[in-house]
Amino acid sequence: MSPSKKNPLTSFGDRRKQQIDELAETSVGDDAGVSLIASAWRRLRRNPVFLIGLAITVLFVVLALISPWLAPWDPSDNPMIDEVRRQTNPVPGPEAGHPLGGDDRGRDLLSRLLVGSRQTLFVGVFATLFGLAGGLVLGTLAGALSGWVDSAVMRLVDVMLSIPSLLLAFSIAALSSRPSQWTVIIAIATIQVPIFARLLRGSMLAQRVSDHVLAARALGVNPAAIVFRHMLPNALGPVIVQATLVLATAIIDAAALSFLGLGNPDDRQPEWGQMLGRATAYINDYPHLAVYPALCIIVVALGFTLMGESLREALDPKSRR
Amino acid sequence: MIRFIVRRLIQMAGVVLVLSLLLFMWLRSLPGGTVSAILGERQTPERRAALEAALGLDQPIWVQYGKFLERAVHGNFGVSTKVLPGTDAFEVFLMRLPATIELSLLAMLIAVSLGIPLGYLAAKRSGSVFDNSAVVFSLVGVAVPVFFLAFMLKYWFAVEWNILPVSGRQTVGIDATRITGFFVLDGLMTREWDAAWDAFKHLILPAVALATIPFAVIFRITRAAVLDVLDEDYVRTAEAKGLTSRVIRGRHVLRNAMLPVTTTIGLQIGALLAGAILTETVFSFPGLGDALAISFRDKDYAVLQVLIMAAAAIYVVVNLLVDISYAIIDPRVRTR
Amino acid sequence: ESDRSDEGGGSGDGGTFTFGAAGAPEMFDPFYATDGETFRVTRQMFQGLLGIKPGTATVQPELATEWSADEAGTTWTFQLRDDVTFHDGEPFNADAVCYNFDRMFDQNEAGQVAGEYWGYVMGSFSNDPEGSLYKSCEATGEFEATIEITRATSGFPTMLTLDSLSMQSPKALEEGDANGIAAEGEGFSFPDYAFAPVGTGAFKFGEYDEANGTITLERNDDYWGDPAKTSELVFRVIPDESTRRQELEAGSINGYDLPNPADWSGLEDDGNEVVIRDPFNIFYVGLTPENNPALKDLKVRQALYHAIDREQLVQSQLPEGAAVATQFMPEAVKGWNADLAAYDYNPDEAKQLLADAGQEDLTIDFAYPTEVSRPYMPDPQALYEAIRANLEDVGVTVNVKTASWNGGYLDNVTAGKYDAYLLGWTGDYDSADNFIGTFFGNLNSNDFGTKAYPWGAQLSQDLKDADAIVDEDERAARYEELNQQIMEDYLPGLAISHSPPALVVGPGVSGLTQSPLTAEQFDTVEVGGE
Amino acid sequence: MTRPTGEPLLSVRDLSVTFQRHGEKAFTAVDGVSFDVRPGETLGLVGESGCGKSVTSLALMGLLPARGNTVTGTATYEGTDLLSLSRSEMRDRRGRDIAMIFQDPLSSLNPVVPIGLQVTEVMERHRNLSRKEAMPEAEELLARVGIPDPRARLKNYPHQLSGGMRQRALIAMALACQPRLLIADEPTTALDVTIQAQILALLKELVEDTGTALIMITHDLGVVAGLCDEVNVLYGGRIVERGDRHRLFAHAAHPYTNGLLGSIPRLDAPRGERLEAIPGSVADNLPWDSACAFAPRCPRALDRCREETPVWEERPATGLRCHNPAEVQRD
Amino acid sequence: MTDVLVDVRGVKVHFPIKRGVIFDKTVGHVYAVDGVNLQILKGETYGLVGESGCGKSTLGKAILNLETPTEGSVEFDGTDIAALKGKELRRKRQDIQMVFQDPMSSLDPRQSVESLLTEGMKAHGLADDKEATRKRLRELLSAVGLPPSALSKYPHEFSGGQRQRIGIARALSVNPKLIVADEPVSALDVSVQAQVLNLLEELQDEFELTYLVVAHDLAVVRHISDRIGVMYLGGLVEESEAGELYETPLHPYTRALMSAVPVPDPAVEDQREQILLMGDLPSPSKPPTGCRFHTRCPWRQETRCDDERPELRVVEIDGVTPGHRVACHWAEQIAAGEVERHEVTATMTEQSGPDEVDDGPPQYFVDPL
Ligand SMILES: Nc1ncnc2c1ncn2[C@@H]1O[C@H](COP(=O)(O)OP(=O)(O)OP(=O)(O)O)[C@@H](O)[C@H]1O
Numbered sequence A: 001m002s003p004s005k006k007n008p009l010t011s012f013g014d015r016r017k018q019q020i021d022e023l024a025e026t027s028v029g030d031d032a033g034v035s036l037i038a039s040a041w042r043r044l045r046r047n048p049v050f051l052i053g054l055a056i057t058v059l060f061v062v063l064a065l066i067s068p069w070l071a072p073w074d075p076s077d078n079p080m081i082d083e084v085r086r087q088t089n090p091v092p093g094p095e096a097g098h099p100l101g102g103d104d105r106g107r108d109l110l111s112r113l114l115v116g117s118r119q120t121l122f123v124g125v126f127a128t129l130f131g132l133a134g135g136l137v138l139g140t141l142a143g144a145l146s147g148w149v150d151s152a153v154m155r156l157v158d159v160m161l162s163i164p165s166l167l168l169a170f171s172i173a174a175l176s177s178r179p180s181q182w183t184v185i186i187a188i189a190t191i192q193v194p195i196f197a198r199l200l201r202g203s204m205l206a207q208r209v210s211d212h213v214l215a216a217r218a219l220g221v222n223p224a225a226i227v228f229r230h231m232l233p234n235a236l237g238p239v240i241v242q243a244t245l246v247l248a249t250a251i252i253d254a255a256a257l258s259f260l261g262l263g264n265p266d267d268r269q270p271e272w273g274q275m276l277g278r279a280t281a282y283i284n285d286y287p288h289l290a291v292y293p294a295l296c297i298i299v300v301a302l303g304f305t306l307m308g309e310s311l312r313e314a315l316d317p318k319s320r321r
Numbered sequence B: 001m002i003r004f005i006v007r008r009l010i011q012m013a014g015v016v017l018v019l020s021l022l023l024f025m026w027l028r029s030l031p032g033g034t035v036s037a038i039l040g041e042r043q044t045p046e047r048r049a050a051l052e053a054a055l056g057l058d059q060p061i062w063v064q065y066g067k068f069l070e071r072a073v074h075g076n077f078g079v080s081t082k083v084l085p086g087t088d089a090f091e092v093f094l095m096r097l098p099a100t101i102e103l104s105l106l107a108m109l110i111a112v113s114l115g116i117p118l119g120y121l122a123a124k125r126s127g128s129v130f131d132n133s134a135v136v137f138s139l140v141g142v143a144v145p146v147f148f149l150a151f152m153l154k155y156w157f158a159v160e161w162n163i164l165p166v167s168g169r170q171t172v173g174i175d176a177t178r179i180t181g182f183f184v185l186d187g188l189m190t191r192e193w194d195a196a197w198d199a200f201k202h203l204i205l206p207a208v209a210l211a212t213i214p215f216a217v218i219f220r221i222t223r224a225a226v227l228d229v230l231d232e233d234y235v236r237t238a239e240a241k242g243l244t245s246r247v248i249r250g251r252h253v254l255r256n257a258m259l260p261v262t263t264t265i266g267l268q269i270g271a272l273l274a275g276a277i278l279t280e281t282v283f284s285f286p287g288l289g290d291a292l293a294i295s296f297r298d299k300d301y302a303v304l305q306v307l308i309m310a311a312a313a314i315y316v317v318v319n320l321l322v323d324i325s326y327a328i329i330d331p332r333v334r335t336r
Numbered sequence C: 001e002s003d004r005s006d007e008g009g010g011s012g013d014g015g016t017f018t019f020g021a022a023g024a025p026e027m028f029d030p031f032y033a034t035d036g037e038t039f040r041v042t043r044q045m046f047q048g049l050l051g052i053k054p055g056t057a058t059v060q061p062e063l064a065t066e067w068s069a070d071e072a073g074t075t076w077t078f079q080l081r082d083d084v085t086f087h088d089g090e091p092f093n094a095d096a097v098c099y100n101f102d103r104m105f106d107q108n109e110a111g112q113v114a115g116e117y118w119g120y121v122m123g124s125f126s127n128d129p130e131g132s133l134y135k136s137c138e139a140t141g142e143f144e145a146t147i148e149i150t151r152a153t154s155g156f157p158t159m160l161t162l163d164s165l166s167m168q169s170p171k172a173l174e175e176g177d178a179n180g181i182a183a184e185g186e187g188f189s190f191p192d193y194a195f196a197p198v199g200t201g202a203f204k205f206g207e208y209d210e211a212n213g214t215i216t217l218e219r220n221d222d223y224w225g226d227p228a229k230t231s232e233l234v235f236r237v238i239p240d241e242s243t244r245r246q247e248l249e250a251g252s253i254n255g256y257d258l259p260n261p262a263d264w265s266g267l268e269d270d271g272n273e274v275v276i277r278d279p280f281n282i283f284y285v286g287l288t289p290e291n292n293p294a295l296k297d298l299k300v301r302q303a304l305y306h307a308i309d310r311e312q313l314v315q316s317q318l319p320e321g322a323a324v325a326t327q328f329m330p331e332a333v334k335g336w337n338a339d340l341a342a343y344d345y346n347p348d349e350a351k352q353l354l355a356d357a358g359q360e361d362l363t364i365d366f367a368y369p370t371e372v373s374r375p376y377m378p379d380p381q382a383l384y385e386a387i388r389a390n391l392e393d394v395g396v397t398v399n400v401k402t403a404s405w406n407g408g409y410l411d412n413v414t415a416g417k418y419d420a421y422l423l424g425w426t427g428d429y430d431s432a433d434n435f436i437g438t439f440f441g442n443l444n445s446n447d448f449g450t451k452a453y454p455w456g457a458q459l460s461q462d463l464k465d466a467d468a469i470v471d472e473d474e475r476a477a478r479y480e481e482l483n484q485q486i487m488e489d490y491l492p493g494l495a496i497s498h499s500p501p502a503l504v505v506g507p508g509v510s511g512l513t514q515s516p517l518t519a520e521q522f523d524t525v526e527v528g529g530e
Numbered sequence D: 001m002t003r004p005t006g007e008p009l010l011s012v013r014d015l016s017v018t019f020q021r022h023g024e025k026a027f028t029a030v031d032g033v034s035f036d037v038r039p040g041e042t043l044g045l046v047g048e049s050g051c052g053k054s055v056t057s058l059a060l061m062g063l064l065p066a067r068g069n070t071v072t073g074t075a076t077y078e079g080t081d082l083l084s085l086s087r088s089e090m091r092d093r094r095g096r097d098i099a100m101i102f103q104d105p106l107s108s109l110n111p112v113v114p115i116g117l118q119v120t121e122v123m124e125r126h127r128n129l130s131r132k133e134a135m136p137e138a139e140e141l142l143a144r145v146g147i148p149d150p151r152a153r154l155k156n157y158p159h160q161l162s163g164g165m166r167q168r169a170l171i172a173m174a175l176a177c178q179p180r181l182l183i184a185d186e187p188t189t190a191l192d193v194t195i196q197a198q199i200l201a202l203l204k205e206l207v208e209d210t211g212t213a214l215i216m217i218t219h220d221l222g223v224v225a226g227l228c229d230e231v232n233v234l235y236g237g238r239i240v241e242r243g244d245r246h247r248l249f250a251h252a253a254h255p256y257t258n259g260l261l262g263s264i265p266r267l268d269a270p271r272g273e274r275l276e277a278i279p280g281s282v283a284d285n286l287p288w289d290s291a292c293a294f295a296p297r298c299p300r301a302l303d304r305c306r307e308e309t310p311v312w313e314e315r316p317a318t319g320l321r322c323h324n325p326a327e328v329q330r331d
Numbered sequence E: 001m002t003d004v005l006v007d008v009r010g011v012k013v014h015f016p017i018k019r020g021v022i023f024d025k026t027v028g029h030v031y032a033v034d035g036v037n038l039q040i041l042k043g044e045t046y047g048l049v050g051e052s053g054c055g056k057s058t059l060g061k062a063i064l065n066l067e068t069p070t071e072g073s074v075e076f077d078g079t080d081i082a083a084l085k086g087k088e089l090r091r092k093r094q095d096i097q098m099v100f101q102d103p104m105s106s107l108d109p110r111q112s113v114e115s116l117l118t119e120g121m122k123a124h125g126l127a128d129d130k131e132a133t134r135k136r137l138r139e140l141l142s143a144v145g146l147p148p149s150a151l152s153k154y155p156h157e158f159s160g161g162q163r164q165r166i167g168i169a170r171a172l173s174v175n176p177k178l179i180v181a182d183e184p185v186s187a188l189d190v191s192v193q194a195q196v197l198n199l200l201e202e203l204q205d206e207f208e209l210t211y212l213v214v215a216h217d218l219a220v221v222r223h224i225s226d227r228i229g230v231m232y233l234g235g236l237v238e239e240s241e242a243g244e245l246y247e248t249p250l251h252p253y254t255r256a257l258m259s260a261v262p263v264p265d266p267a268v269e270d271q272r273e274q275i276l277l278m279g280d281l282p283s284p285s286k287p288p289t290g291c292r293f294h295t296r297c298p299w300r301q302e303t304r305c306d307d308e309r310p311e312l313r314v315v316e317i318d319g320v321t322p323g324h325r326v327a328c329h330w331a332e333q334i335a336a337g338e339v340e341r342h343e344v345t346a347t348m349t350e351q352s353g354p355d356e357v358d359d360g361p362p363q364y365f366v367d368p369l
């Protein structure tokens, strides 16, 4: 149905672009007439994988929201600083009031882990939102306007896609002169922009030639309304799924950035990735400093991934047979 | 076909050129870099100025870019300040390339040789316990931060159990002749079996860590592709012909399922470079990833620029190779 | 597996000492070298006219046995050893010495920038003889060299202990076009000589395996002194800190520099030896009065100083052996004033002082560097956080600023962009001038922005004058006075602490003597014995 | 044309297929279907989408998915019950004794394998021919089904052929081992009328020449009218009417059959005549077990139709499942 | 009677095929519609038939300017639609509406029936009065035979036939004069097909509509149309009143087409003389020269057919009315039996490319790197 499938040229083109385009095509199902969400939900409700993912995600979000009240200590306060001795006892162990002990600055580890969920969610959500916003703007422009706007936007996207994503994120973070949590967010968001843009454009193009858009045109509906009321909402499916998955990768990527020393240098507000990144310096004698945040990351990333993957499967028209 | 390759190569040149310009402008607009690296605490405005003048950094940026291009044409891409100080960045690239290729090849080999068979089996038994656990396992593989996994592997296999070396490419003191820069290959070529085996042992842990994500992705693509192909009418046709399951598996299922898998392998090869930054750092493995990590941290801009451009070029070339191999396996593309 | 014994034990007599380096050396010509990774390697192959007594920062004879100056302190005569040959068999004599000095003095444009340490201690090169401390060198006998300098200075001849000013084989320098350095885009391209160094030290150059990141040095069997205890000395580049530790524990290296203080106890528990050096550095909070006029008030600066709980800081954030600083130089340096007391931690007084100055609502932009660890500040952020908390306790509003070390931090410090910042200094040689002279001597541009103070010019001049005092004791006394003045009357910055950088060696390694200047010689090291 | 008589080649009795998906209600797609096919006979299975035509054929071929379904009944082929054969025994028969042609000629051909190999592999499998021996035969076969320049075509890939040619290639594959029974599941639905005519003509010719029995599955009554000897009309998984084609089209008794006939615009009917549409859609069906599934849409429905399952009445050469059939003239 | 509502003159729609080394350039065209002239009279149903890919849909869309014609004009009530743009074009579209083939994809799944139906009315200012709109909606629903409760439902809650009714109601909502129905029943079950065809006929009377019905099923077209145009490879080959086309098809292609349509009547089937066409439909990007049909024509002659493209013309043959036009050089001779039918050797069209390359499953784009 969709243009890219019909156009044989794309079948021998850049693979990465093509993969995105194919994903985009999942927005027009074999039976696009059936409400995607409704039918997807019907199947998801009974899918244990999805439910586990959903449970983890909900738990995580709730934790992030209430953690400041849960945490016994202020995560930036260092109640155990007196015990910290660079040489002899750099990382205080568990004791009364500090069930997991402290970190290398005498801060309560449990509190930091709890409150860390909030910042982790923050980074994940904002990185995804920014990436999504950038992708939406570019993708909508390209998908709606076609012509030279489309070409220009897509060339830009192509250049961005020609660098492996994570490498691009590292470069952006490394090349920003003032590292902060926002550089992390922007670095991770930037690598999502071309993916979202291309995804959305592909899926908009698929919508553009679909009969219901044709019908709206035939009705004399004005083009802006067609784009925003008909094309965009129907094109969002794959984008939303991708966004769920990006939430997972964003958290992992943030950790990688921190590990390379490119993360947010200010660690008063803890973030799991950053905690993990910093803890690698102590991995020989105090591996628990790394293991706790790593486990948190793994579980949450897994939650988002399980949810995203099962969403994708549910939205994929092929699996609806 | 030739047209197509030419087209892609021209595109690649374009991308690399645009990238070089963007990177150049960006890097030069950043503070620090070379000057800071050389002067350290000893920096004063005068020394700074002198050094900048000596390095031509005080000239307008387009003049600098022009000079950069001019030098680049002659194979000089600027000198590394941190990774291999004093060496031309492109030479650094060439020197570090074999290590990363060696590592990526092994990683890819692991990912492919596990991912494809497991993916096929999982699809064949879709819904079974094996399938479900394999899927969850692969998702966990994606969720574990690569560098953390690398640390764990290193901790258990190298530090605790001491079965494999901790870091590097070759044990100090082993007699090894360098020919190609591929240590394992060199060892085999010169019949220095010790050296080859030692170099190979150094590859194992980083390769395993590096392989997790490609493995997970390849596994799941294979599984999805096989599932899809199993549903195809032509498989039903093959069944209706009463063909043996061996023929059906090989000729009808796998050959078709390999198409998307090939694509994915290509993409993952490109992406390996980014993963290598993390694994090579953890294992202090002197490859491109390690070089990149160092230049990120210590702002070795010359190396950074060359490596990012090279990464883009490699990515495009790998993609091109995938496309060509695609043409070889997919007659619909080949015969167009 | 039998790896361990292979790697640690080594071949031939004496075995191999393998040392984990954090980065690759630039090249092997110490004259152009600027960083510790390079010097650590060249130091094993090269020697200067003067050396440093192991375990101290004190000067001792090396290639010169005796030296003396005329009254004005500008003509120096060196008696040289007569039993020294370079690794390439060339004799070491007065001609060689003068060849070396002339070579160093006579640099092309790129060389003048790259010859960092010469420029730093000597001021300038042959194209600008006026600005240069070095004037000439003459072979006044086969083994007697006379060096003329343009003015008396405390730094001479101590500066001859600098690795950069080591003696190299004239023939090799000649053949390898040692001065043929060129600036190329981002950095320098070095001549062939830089990768085939020839010196007089206990080790000679073996090979540099760039692909594997190893540098191999071999024992110099013709060494004039006691031969090296190991037949091979290998440096292996391991950029990752925790990996160095693991390699040490796995036995594939025998030691590494600057272990993370947090690892010290773990390392010792595992049977390694953490060698703690005497501190020869200073960590301070620099201030930029021009940027924030409130800082021009001495009371404010004192308030900030009193606000910082340095005892606590030293205990919790710095390794054992670290000490609270009383002045801008470590104890080992001549001119250190033993009578100075440290500013005490006194938040009340700090508040009072701020109130007196009318700066109760003081706000400062306070910066620290990321992506770096220096011997005087192993973990900048940790130190920063501690100081920041102290400052906030007395009501100072702190705007957190940060940048990466090579990515703008140093530039911003030099350009005076921060009100306050963390920085420090490791001494090059035993000279007060190398510390306070460097900090405050140059009126027009120094990191403390002293020209904004009324006393800035005076201090600068006083430092120059002190430097020119020929008599050592007189000079030391003057420096002590200056130190007192700096701390009590001027307080251009807040000297915080001295930290002892450490070095670690694995079990079975013996004979290593630490150097406060982090200039260890490995020829005395023995490996094995298990 | 005379109807072949004699022993049935395949005799299907009470074939039922029930799908049981995890967590969903069991669904009986085919419900007690019985029919016989004799050599040289063409049997039609007609009905609207979803009435169980394909499931019937797949069940006979043993090609239903391995899990999630139960097949009951018997299908006796030359004395053996196909439905009770093991997977590997069935594998030996498929392609040799019974062959099948599918609906979509493009998707039914492996896109990455040349046509030649796809034809010869059946011969290699069932006739123990080497590929070399099989090739000339394959070439002949292609020529036989009307593919021009067959030698060149052997090396072609499916995408290089047009829809009609692909369907011919599929037919060639089905014929490679001279099966005695051919099942064609909507072989022309994806094709244009002119091409459909070609394919139908080809099938007809083949049946006449080789004496192969053909089960023709289609929803197009027109196709059936020209081709089949006996027609079975399916509705909701059950056969509702069976008849010799002349009788069925002339005097259909079941209201559904009549409805179908009335719904189809005919090229030869005078224009403007209103079509007699069947009201409602398949979704309105009642379950067969306590009513006539067709009752809600049936113009002749009685109260009884909603309360009692109509039974199958076998008559010579016809059969019917209806409480209130249209008057049938007996001849 | 001779009120021409739509006058299509020389319409061509060519789709460029692009490829290139760096920049895409046009290397050829798909000649989807290649010079069509036809008039649709007020109140009539004009049927367009032809095989898949012959350009029927494209022509239908070109009439609404949903595909802008490469050449030619489409006059609707005196205005050239093909030349309109932007707002004016949208205005004009109120008069022409379209009904689509696939009842699934032609309705936006995210809109309720009410908003589907009011959207067009709003666009043309027909929905300003709330009460009136409501009434109108109810009228529309009852006209297409749906209960009023349907308004608040979503498309997926309906069966295929019902969805097609919604599509028709949507088309009717703006009071069009012409409805272009592109394969309105081909996706429906036979039993439902008839319902929709009946509905279309009823509505035509009720709302005084003119139809252009596009379909590949000759029987359907013949059933519903007053006049029929037969298309082959982008051009009209024959046009006639419906009954006459069936009685006396003049063009060889029409004859073949007629004879290929199966009739659900064994009696007819058994004695029908079939004209089996050999070979495949040529690719519309490389249409044959001369008469487009000559490669498959059983009446092809040595002269003219291969190189001269026949005009659509009125022929003088007994029993053929002046409204009957045909594009065949030898129509008279064939009708008179002067030109003999002969065998055609099937030639194969090398398919120029994969019409659909499916690279397998949608790629799971977890791109953690
Ligand atoms: N594997 C399956 N699992 C569950 N239900 C199935 C399966 N295959 C078919 N069905 C159901 O069985 C019924 C009959 O399907 P079948 O494919 O036989 O219809 P058909 O008559 O061939 O229709 P069409 O004309 O559309 O091909 C349908 O309702 C379908 O949904």
Ligand SMILES: Nc1ncnc2c1ncn2[C@@H]1O[C@H](COP(=O)(O)OP(=O)(O)OP(=O)(O)O)[C@@H](O)[C@H]1O
Pocket: E015, E030, E031, E032, E050, E051, E052, E053, E054, E055, E056, E057, E058, E059, E216, E284
């Ligand atoms: N947007 C487009 N770009 C390129 N080619 C197109 C486009 N739309 C249609 N075509 C081509 O134009 C030709 C005519 O297409 P059209 O859809 O009008 O045929 P049709 O007669 O409606 O066929 P069908 O019966 O299959 O619907 C086809 O070959 C088609 O591939």
Ligand SMILES: [Mg+2]
Pocket: D053, D054, D055, D185, D186
């Ligand atoms: Mg079917």
Ligand SMILES: [Mg+2]
Pocket: E056, E057, E058, E182, E183
């Ligand atoms: Mg169409």
